[in-house]
Amino acid sequence: MTPEGLIELDESVLSNGPHKVTRALVLLLTATVILGTTFIDVVFPLKQLRLQGAEARQYSQMRDNAHWSDGSLARFLEFNYRVRSRVRSAVGRPYANFLLNNLNEVGGNCVAGSDGWLYLRNRIEMAPGPMEIGPGRTAAETAFLARRILGLGMRPLLLPIPRKAAMAGEFLPISFESHREFDELVLDQYRRQGLEAVDVLPAWDANPDAEHVYQRRNSHWSTVGVRLAAEALARFAGMLAPEDKRLGVFRHRDQPARMGDLYSITNTTRGPGQMRYAEQAPYFVDWNGQDLTAGSPDADIALCGTSFSAHDTLAIFLSHYFGRPVQCFSSPGDPPEVSVEKLLQTRGPNGYPSVLIEEIPNHFPLSYAANPNGWKAQAATERIAQAYGPRHILPLALPIPVSVDNLEIGAERTITGGERLLDLPEGWIAQSGGGVVQFGLDLINPSGEATWRSSAGPSAGTRRLATNGGAIPFQS
Amino acid sequence: MVFASGVFLYFFLPIFLGIYYTLPRRMRSTVIAVASYVFYGWWRPDFVILMWVSTAVDYTAGQRITQAQARQSKGKPWLWLSLIVNLGLLGYFKYFNFGVDSLNDIFVHFGMPTMQVAKIVLPVGISFYTFQTLSYTIDVYRGRAAKVRSFQDFMCYVALFPQLVAGPIVRYNTVADQLVNRTHTLEKFYRGVLAFQAGMAKKILIADVLGGLADEAFAASHLSPGYAWLGALAYTFQIYFDFSGYSDMAIGLGLMIGFQFPVNFDQPYRSISITDFWRRWHISLSSFLRDYLYIPLGGNRKGVVRTYVNLALTMLLGGLWHGANWTFLIWGAYQGFWLVVERLSGKSSWYAFTPKAVQMALTFVLVIFGWVFFRAENLSHALEYFDSMFGLAGTHGALALRPIHAVSALAAVVVIWGTPTTQALLFRASIPWVVFLQFAFWGSLIHLHFVSHVPFLYFQF
Numbered sequence: 001m002t003p004e005g006l007i008e009l010d011e012s013v014l015s016n017g018p019h020k021v022t023r024a025l026v027l028l029l030t031a032t033v034i035l036g037t038t039f040i041d042v043v044f045p046l047k048q049l050r051l052q053g054a055e056a057r058q059y060s061q062m063r064d065n066a067h068w069s070d071g072s073l074a075r076f077l078e079f080n081y082r083v084r085s086r087v088r089s090a091v092g093r094p095y096a097n098f099l100l101n102n103l104n105e106v107g108g109n110c111v112a113g114s115d116g117w118l119y120l121r122n123r124i125e126m127a128p129g130p131m132e133i134g135p136g137r138t139a140a141e142t143a144f145l146a147r148r149i150l151g152l153g154m155r156p157l158l159l160p161i162p163r164k165a166a167m168a169g170e171f172l173p174i175s176f177e178s179h180r181e182f183d184e185l186v187l188d189q190y191r192r193q194g195l196e197a198v199d200v201l202p203a204w205d206a207n208p209d210a211e212h213v214y215q216r217r218n219s220h221w222s223t224v225g226v227r228l229a230a231e232a233l234a235r236f237a238g239m240l241a242p243e244d245k246r247l248g249v250f251r252h253r254d255q256p257a258r259m260g261d262l263y264s265i266t267n268t269t270r271g272p273g274q275m276r277y278a279e280q281a282p283y284f285v286d287w288n289g290q291d292l293t294a295g296s297p298d299a300d301i302a303l304c305g306t307s308f309s310a311h312d313t314l315a316i317f318l319s320h321y322f323g324r325p326v327q328c329f330s331s332p333g334d335p336p337e338v339s340v341e342k343l344l345q346t347r348g349p350n351g352y353p354s355v356l357i358e359e360i361p362n363h364f365p366l367s368y369a370a371n372p373n374g375w376k377a378q379a380a381t382e383r384i385a386q387a388y389g390p391r392h393i394l395p396l397a398l399p400i401p402v403s404v405d406n407l408e409i410g411a412e413r414t415i416t417g418g419e420r421l422l423d424l425p426e427g428w429i430a431q432s433g434g435g436v437v438q439f440g441l442d443l444i445n446p447s448g449e450a451t452w453r454s455s456a457g458p459s460a461g462t463r464r465l466a467t468n469g470g471a472i473p474f475q476s
Numbered sequence: 477m478v479f480a481s482g483v484f485l486y487f488f489l490p491i492f493l494g495i496y497y498t499l500p501r502r503m504r505s506t507v508i509a510v511a512s513y514v515f516y517g518w519w520r521p522d523f524v525i526l527m528w529v530s531t532a533v534d535y536t537a538g539q540r541i542t543q544a545q546a547r548q549s550k551g552k553p554w555l556w557l558s559l560i561v562n563l564g565l566l567g568y569f570k571y572f573n574f575g576v577d578s579l580n581d582i583f584v585h586f587g588m589p590t591m592q593v594a595k596i597v598l599p600v601g602i603s604f605y606t607f608q609t610l611s612y613t614i615d616v617y618r619g620r621a622a623k624v625r626s627f628q629d630f631m632c633y634v635a636l637f638p639q640l641v642a643g644p645i646v647r648y649n650t651v652a653d654q655l656v657n658r659t660h661t662l663e664k665f666y667r668g669v670l671a672f673q674a675g676m677a678k679k680i681l682i683a684d685v686l687g688g689l690a691d692e693a694f695a696a697s698h699l700s701p702g703y704a705w706l707g708a709l710a711y712t713f714q715i716y717f718d719f720s721g722y723s724d725m726a727i728g729l730g731l732m733i734g735f736q737f738p739v740n741f742d743q744p745y746r747s748i749s750i751t752d753f754w755r756r757w758h759i760s761l762s763s764f765l766r767d768y769l770y771i772p773l774g775g776n777r778k779g780v781v782r783t784y785v786n787l788a789l790t791m792l793l794g795g796l797w798h799g800a801n802w803t804f805l806i807w808g809a810y811q812g813f814w815l816v817v818e819r820l821s822g823k824s825s826w827y828a829f830t831p832k833a834v835q836m837a838l839t840f841v842l843v844i845f846g847w848v849f850f851r852a853e854n855l856s857h858a859l860e861y862f863d864s865m866f867g868l869a870g871t872h873g874a875l876a877l878r879p880i881h882a883v884s885a886l887a888a889v890v891v892i893w894g895t896p897t898t899q900a901l902l903f904r905a906s907i908p909w910v911v912f913l914q915f916a917f918w919g920s921l922i923h924l925h926f927v928s929h930v931p932f933l934y935f936q937f
Contacts (some may be wrong), residue, residue: 029914037486069521074483074518091925095926111876
């Protein structure tokens with residue numbers, strides 16, 4: 001370094017070096033790599049991805065809200081470039097395969113376990129704070145929705161899907177635990193809310209098939225998982241059709257497994273999680289030549305759910321075990337509430353089915369606990385509440401009149417000293433959709449406690465809640 | 477914008493260099509300034525305004541101080557204006573939240589109502605460019621630098637994008653001549669490319685890979701001692717390769733446009749004492765603190781006790797400069813404590829007679845302890861982590877060690893203890909090193925396609 005602390009560059013020494021060819025080659029190669037990438041990605045970009053469901057909406061929202069003044073345009077351009085870069089696509093895939101096959105290394109939000117098993121990180125890591133938060137809130141919202149469904153004359157049946165980590169925990173890396181108790185807690189919370197929720201864990205645990213209930217390199221269940229869950233649900237609902245009344249028969253086929261959606265998330269293939277069900281099933285239900293995927297518009301059983309059921313496999317197996325056609329409304333990339341809304345809109349004029357099966361993966365409560373503000377189901381639930389609410393409502397204008405000045409609903413506010421938040425006249429129901437009062441108290445900073453007093457109803461009495469972190473939802 | 481991103485590498489940099497070398501020399505400072513504003517404002521254009529305020533105030537202050545000095549006056553009010561504006565901006569954007577949170581903690585403790593204020597977003601790199609603009613005004617005031625030739629040159633100096641957001645801190649008097657007269661040679665450009673490539677490889681292939689392991693370690697509630705040490709070691713490597721990687725890239729980009737920036741790292745993990753460590757780690761900051769804080773406080777000229785106080789205070793404020801968190805303050809105090817202890821023990825202590833290898837190992841362990849404070853979310857988190865390191869934690873967790881961690885860690889060890897500094901390698905630029913560097917650079921470009929972008933650690937400071 002120079003006496004001033006600057007980087008040393010004695011031109012006389014540097015220029016005497018015997019490396020002029022090296023220099024030329026380095027500059028030429030670097031320029032070729034950089035400018036070549038620029039040229040290829042600008043002139044020959046990949047086609048725009050065809051997104052579905054929530055991913056499509058998020059992309060549209062990102063594009064529509066992009067503005068130079070807040071940097072959102074910059075982020076959108078960077079995202080778009082990344083997704084449409086031909087060089088990235090061409091170079092990234094073999095590199096990702098190399099890393100996965102040789103170093104068991106995956107990128108993105110994935111975790112590589114043993115024996116080729118891949119997991120989504122946000123489905124195996126528990127959120128900080130009490131484990132009950134996510135399941136409690138999800139069960140409350142699901143029960144809220146179920147009351148609407150019941151009110152419309154349908155029998156809601158819930159199919160909670162245990163997480164991949166709960167079933168394939170033995171392949172997780174050493175630092176991760178399967179936390180199967182979380183999945184048991186989810187079921188428990190649903191049942192506490194009086195929901196008819198099937199426990200598929202016993203059926204899955206007893207799986208006699210060589211195929212696992214989850215796909216190794218896909219975030220979704222395997223055909224065996226679907227089949228066992230469908231049978232368990234039919235049995236649980238008391239609607240299991242006798243063998244001779246079932247629709248379709250099993251057929252086996254021998255197809256090599258292809259890459260799963262987790263391969264796409266790890267950049268091994270292109271696209272943000274769109275390659276669902278790419279691992280082919282070793283067997284399927286053949287419905288005597290009829291096309292089950294066309295759906296049954298007048299079916300008496302409807303299925304709502306997520307990408308776990310969006311491609312008709314579950315509907316087909318349910319049809320088999322129920323002995324009746326099942327119409328599928330599930331939507332990939334969306335929470336189940338979105339497809340419930342779709343069902344209500346579609347079937348409303350012609351009469352609702354008598355049974356509504358709601359498939360809801362157990363990572364939803366987990367994602368709620370991890371990110372309460374990003375809870376995706378809320379918008380659809382609120383739309384349903386407005387469109388299909390109870391007939392008699394005592395409206396409570398928002399913001400709720402409270403004794404705390406300028407309290408804004410949903411705003412961050414630290415309250416200490418035990419002020420009274422809400423004082424409802426006797427007999428009133430404050431509703432966020434009929435018979436439900438929900439307050440999310442954020443007691444993260446500072447930690448503290450809240451008291452909920454009610455003189456009537458199932459929550460009569462006083463409950464004290466204390467926390468040292470996390471949002472505590474409670475409802476009456 | 478970050479260096480390790482597709483937008484920078486494949487769009488911004490080629491376009492900038494194309495324009496820079498196409499336009500006549502007299503316009504190049506302006507090109508750098510405009511490009512730097514685009515670079516800086518890419519994610520938050522409104523923060524560029526802060527930089528303009530700082531630029532305008534210090535440019536004016538420099539002019540006025542020079543005019544005042546021509547009239548045999550010192551121009552002190554203009555120095556005060558610069559200090560108030562720059563430190564005011566820094567204080568508001570960097571420390572306001574910290575102050576409010578700390579006060580609220582006290583209020584809560586005494587059962588008093590707390591203050592409700594909106595959170596303030598920290599503008600990236602404000603700590604760096606604030607120090608740079610201050611150095612200009614102070615140097616002009618002290619007569620160590622002449623006022624800048626033109627406003628364009630000053631805009632260029634303040635906004636100089638290669639080192640804008642994470643250093644090295646370039647003091648005005650070290651680049652004053654370069655702003656006006658700097659040479660552009662192919663050889664310089666070539667060395668710049670090599671430095672940039674080396675920094676990129678350090679950042680992408682070592683820092684980011686080991687950073688994942690460090691994140692996992694510090695997020696775990698309790699680890700068994702071996703894993704806790706590994707986690708701390710992973711962070712020790714991460715912060716060095718992240719920051720020195722950025723500095724190498726900055727130096728490289730500077731060379732590409734004719735600037736010679738200060739050396740920022742000199743094999744710090746080979747230090748034989750904490751005093752030695754601070755001569756080798758973030759040299760541009762430690763020398764800035766020495767010249768603009770420690771010496772003005774009196775340095776070692778006001779007695780033994782005052783020397784120790786000055787030393788501790790300098791390190792305390794140096795810690796606080798890194799971030800508005802008690803952990804940084806404690807880290808600064810920790811560094812200051814060891815500097816004082818080393819000064820107290822003198823050159824005749826037992827430590828001075830131990831073998832160099834032992835001194836290096838002991839210093840390295842002390843540095844690791846310091847990084848635990850630095851990395852922890854808060855003090856209790858740091859103490860919990862120490863519990864894990866010393867087997868005092870109740871439960872024992874593990875880290876998901878993968879082969880790629882071993883590969884990166886091995887590379888880190890070889891680079892830290894087995895090779896000369898990037899600057900030395902750059903100077904020699906032997907063919908094997910250059911060839912190896914090309915593979916490392918291409919590897920880092922490919923790896924960059926593979927991973928989501930990971931911001932540089934020092935952006936937050």
